[in-house]
Amino acid sequence: MDQAERLRKLVEKRPETVQSPVRGNARVIAVTSGKGGVGKTNLTVNLAIALGMKGRRVLVIDADLGMANVEVVLGSSTKKHLLNLLEDGTKLADVLVHGPYGVDYISGGSGIEKAQAFDGAQKGQLLVKLMEAGELADIILVDTGAGLGKNVMDFILAADQVLLITTPEPTALTDAYAVMKAYSMYAPEPDLSLIVNRVYDERESRDVVAKLTQTASRFLKLDVGCLGYVYEDTAxxxxxxxxxxxxxxxxxxxxxxxxxxxxxxxxxxxTMAVRRGWRGFLQQIFHFSR
Ligand SMILES: Nc1ncnc2c1ncn2[C@@H]1O[C@H](COP(=O)(O)OP(=O)(O)OP(=O)(O)O)[C@@H](O)[C@H]1O
Ligand SMILES: [Mg+2]
Structure with a gap:
């Protein structure tokens, strides 16, 4: 048996050790929030467009279970979802949509939450096909859906960087703090920045950021950054x-x-250094050994 054949046998037996032959490794940024409806999907899609205009190759993954929000905001639609990759004949190119305004996206569709229950072979198949995406993009933005559900936590813990969106409302702040707390307990290399959405003036945004960063630093020993704020705008x-x-x-x-x-x-x-990147993200989501 030559070495290639031995490797092939090993891979067939233990799909969790599958290594991608693909070299690319995009930076993965999860966009999340404690409370729902604070602007994740709109900011994700528009941020993707802005980054695209600056010459970056961006891929958006709609990981918000069941709701095809990214498609709605883009005014686009697809029948092929992430989980169609489990079909033998389906390739990454079949589920990756070149959407309008230069936004590439993959729709999670419903059922993405079942990913944890897949057997090794299924996970291996998803992983190998998805790995390719790391080479097609510089930045992968994952719209995670709100709250502290297991899937959302898995996504934010596996990402290189987390953008936590909140509004100045007290309920949104409390829920944002809960996300920071859970993140601070489990993230191996925490990298979390706030985005304050729907502010009426800059001072309001500064107050929100000061409140959250000081609380995080004092009670969670978590160093929280701030990426920016977005005004309340009828647009x-x-x-x-x-x-x-x-x-x-x-x-x-x-x-x-x-x-x-x-x-x-x-x-x-x-610094936009690629850390675990897309490959590390996938390996963690699917609990593969590294
Ligand atoms: N800066 C803003 N100014 C005015 N309205 C806004 C702003 N940001 C968001 N909204 C309003 O909030 C709504 C919800 O936004 P969006 O769908 O992006 O939130 P979400 O966090 O993705 O929600 P979900 O948790 O349901 O996925 C938008 O449809 C819009 O009406
Ligand atoms: Mg959304």
């Missing part, structure tokens, strides 16, 4: 109704300017 609601991202519909709206500033801060304000 957002209008764009949702028109199913066209606000960055496209009203590029000069204040929300659009805030998102472009956040893209700058993401690219230039912090």
């Amino acid at each position: 957002v609601m209008r764009s949702v109704r028109r199913q066209m991202p606000f960055l496209i519909l009203q590029p000069e709206a204040i929300a659009s300017r805030c998102v472009r500033a956040m893209a700058d801060s993401l690219l230039y304000g912090t």
